[in-house]
Amino acid sequence: MRGGSHVSAVTDATFDLAAGECLALVGESGCGKSVLASALLGLLPENAETAGSALLGDGTDLLTADERALARTVRGRRVGLVPQSPAAHLTPVRTVRSQLEETVRELTGVRRADVRAAAEAAAARAAFPAGHLDRYPHELSGGLAQRAATALALIGDAPLLLADEPTTGLDRDLVDRTVDELRRHVGDDRALLLITHDLAAAERIADRVAVMYASRVVEIADAPDFFGARGPRHPYARGLLSALPEREFAPVPGLPPELSALPAGCAFAARCERADEACGAVPALSGGAACHHPHVDVLEAPRA
Numbered sequence: 001m002r003g004g005s006h007v008s009a010v011t012d013a014t015f016d017l018a019a020g021e022c023l024a025l026v027g028e029s030g031c032g033k034s035v036l037a038s039a040l041l042g043l044l045p046e047n048a049e050t051a052g053s054a055l056l057g058d059g060t061d062l063l064t065a066d067e068r069a070l071a072r073t074v075r076g077r078r079v080g081l082v083p084q085s086p087a088a089h090l091t092p093v094r095t096v097r098s099q100l101e102e103t104v105r106e107l108t109g110v111r112r113a114d115v116r117a118a119a120e121a122a123a124a125r126a127a128f129p130a131g132h133l134d135r136y137p138h139e140l141s142g143g144l145a146q147r148a149a150t151a152l153a154l155i156g157d158a159p160l161l162l163a164d165e166p167t168t169g170l171d172r173d174l175v176d177r178t179v180d181e182l183r184r185h186v187g188d189d190r191a192l193l194l195i196t197h198d199l200a201a202a203e204r205i206a207d208r209v210a211v212m213y214a215s216r217v218v219e220i221a222d223a224p225d226f227f228g229a230r231g232p233r234h235p236y237a238r239g240l241l242s243a244l245p246e247r248e249f250a251p252v253p254g255l256p257p258e259l260s261a262l263p264a265g266c267a268f269a270a271r272c273e274r275a276d277e278a279c280g281a282v283p284a285l286s287g288g289a290a291c292h293h294p295h296v297d298v299l300e301a302p303r304a
């Protein structure tokens, strides 16, 4: 892509997401999480190549649907997005109130007389202070822009909501409040894909966890298993969890490979104490982990 080189940003990502469910997608910076979200919105750059499919419940394939259909019937309506860089998604020349009201008019059947109140209610859901509604995006802190973007994304009540790092720049209380609100959005009949670095936020609201490493989904697990005594199966996922301050606070040694120069076999092998010659071949995702030597024991040091 950039400079003519080819980046495999997402490979072998297979998962499903049912109504009523929250899946947290976690993994280090640059592993391909946001590219995956872009693919699910039909927002990949023109020169991107895709293979496979990303199906909505009615069979619409988000990877092949034409741009007009995506813009008219999918984005915002059936697939909502809390973008990773909200500042870039807010319209610079319009106040937050005016953007919220426009989205209410576009995506809901609210009567004209009630648009203002509906916009204010959306702001309140995302803990965006009413006193800042008449500000322009450049007058907002990062955390406030984040909350404005979350408020906008909640308005359409989309059956699938993608939240790409929705808690960046928020302190712990607001993180909890924001993810709880996103979880409420799911209810019984909507789904949430929460992309996050914040494993505590994932533990708080996710039903399942998908771990991405160097463009691949390397583990999918039920959240209570993943965070509980059983622990993750994949050595990388175990390492991510152990790196948490409230656990062992020991980072995974080494760095992930460049996605433009992925090794032939398991991309984690170079950092993995379990690696052997079997790892020269890419492991398939089976039994919840893409690993030749998954952990089958329980975590040695369960949480205090």
Ligand SMILES: Nc1ncnc2c1ncn2[C@@H]1O[C@H](COP(=O)(O)OP(=O)(O)OP(=O)(O)O)[C@@H](O)[C@H]1O
Residues within 6 Å of the ligand: 001, 002, 007, 009, 027, 028, 029, 030, 031, 032, 033, 034, 035, 036, 045, 084, 259
């Ligand atoms: N438009 C693009 N052109 C070329 N490469 C890109 C493009 N967008 C993303 N990439 C590359 O794809 C890879 C995955 O990027 P992505 O933004 O999905 O990572 P991420 O997991 O979301 O990271 P972060 O946690 O930092 O947001 C990176 O190597 C990035 O440089």
Ligand code: NI
Residues within 6 Å of the ligand: 033, 034, 035, 084, 164
């Ligand atoms: Ni990202």
